[in-house]
Amino acid sequence: MPIAFHDCSFGYRRKIRVLDHLTLAFGRGATVLLGPNGAGKSTLMGLAASALRPGSGSVALDGLDTTGRKSVKEYRRRVGWLPQQVRPVTGLRVREQVAHAGWLKGMSRREAWEASREALRAVDLTDLAERGSAELSGGQLRRVGIAQALVHDAEVLLMDEPTAGLDPVQRRIFRELVGSLAERTSLVVSTHQTEDLADIYDHVIVLDHGSPRHQGSIVSFLTLAPSETGPERRAEAAYAGLVKAEV
Numbered sequence: 001m002p003i004a005f006h007d008c009s010f011g012y013r014r015k016i017r018v019l020d021h022l023t024l025a026f027g028r029g030a031t032v033l034l035g036p037n038g039a040g041k042s043t044l045m046g047l048a049a050s051a052l053r054p055g056s057g058s059v060a061l062d063g064l065d066t067t068g069r070k071s072v073k074e075y076r077r078r079v080g081w082l083p084q085q086v087r088p089v090t091g092l093r094v095r096e097q098v099a100h101a102g103w104l105k106g107m108s109r110r111e112a113w114e115a116s117r118e119a120l121r122a123v124d125l126t127d128l129a130e131r132g133s134a135e136l137s138g139g140q141l142r143r144v145g146i147a148q149a150l151v152h153d154a155e156v157l158l159m160d161e162p163t164a165g166l167d168p169v170q171r172r173i174f175r176e177l178v179g180s181l182a183e184r185t186s187l188v189v190s191t192h193q194t195e196d197l198a199d200i201y202d203h204v205i206v207l208d209h210g211s212p213r214h215q216g217s218i219v220s221f222l223t224l225a226p227s228e229t230g231p232e233r234r235a236e237a238a239y240a241g242l243v244k245a246e247v
């Protein structure tokens with residue numbers, strides 16, 4: 001199990017807990033994290049990325065804890081993260097922003113330049129490599145964020161709403177990217193998009209009010225849909241049944 005949450009509690013404010021004694025693991029392969037607005041998905045991803053610290057309990061990657069000063073550095077080398085908000089670094093070109101992310105993860109300058117080129121190719125941004133990152137559209141900037149998560153070839157990739165704001169062509173490119181990455185990396189992708197889940201992911205976690213409503217294989221998730229549901233609506237129906245939401 002790459003990343004394991006053990007008895008983990010977290011709140012942004014003292015008395016309001018977003019996660020309460022959560023025990024959960026992200027498995028190998030490609031996992032999709034679903035849940036309504038405010039369910040705690042970004043919080044969970046932030047904890048898994050070690051950007052947030054658990055109030056109690058632990059988050060660990062193969063036993064490497066996020067709370068120790070030494071272990072967290074090693075942990076961050078092994079994890080790539082696309083946060084929900086990608087920020088342009090004013091004054092940096094796209095290729096510099098991505099290379100900088102690699103350098104921060106411990107790559108040499110040369111490795112970081114080479115890896116930046118590769119990561120930009122993977123997200124179809126080669127043509128914009130020389131553009132100032134503050135001059136990009138929302139979807140282009142999100143793809144810079146994906147490239148930043150990919151750049152140091154992490155063994156676990158956490159991506160928070162990677163396809164939000166992407167056009168249909170870029171969503172297809174992302175789907176293909178997940179397919180190729182899942183062969184050598186564990187991936188966790190948080191999204192509100194339920195189409196094509198069965199083609200992309202191996203596992204599903206549905207979070208609601210900070211608790212997992214469902215965790216298991218994509219096959220077992222799809223069996224939760226009413227039997228009369230057509231194949232293209234199964235994931236949406238399974239999800240709606242779990243969170244009793246209108247989707």
Ligand SMILES: Nc1ncnc2c1ncn2[C@@H]1O[C@H](COP(=O)(O)OP(=O)(O)OP(=O)(O)O)[C@@H](O)[C@H]1O
Nearest residue numbers: 012013018035036037038039040041042043044084
């Ligand atoms: N910085 C913050 N300060 C205080 N409360 C926060 C903060 N960020 C999130 N919260 C609260 O924590 C809860 C979980 O938020 P989180 O962003 O993790 O949900 P989410 O499942 O990612 O939602 P969405 O699908 O809307 O992105 C919400 O009730 C939210 O209001």
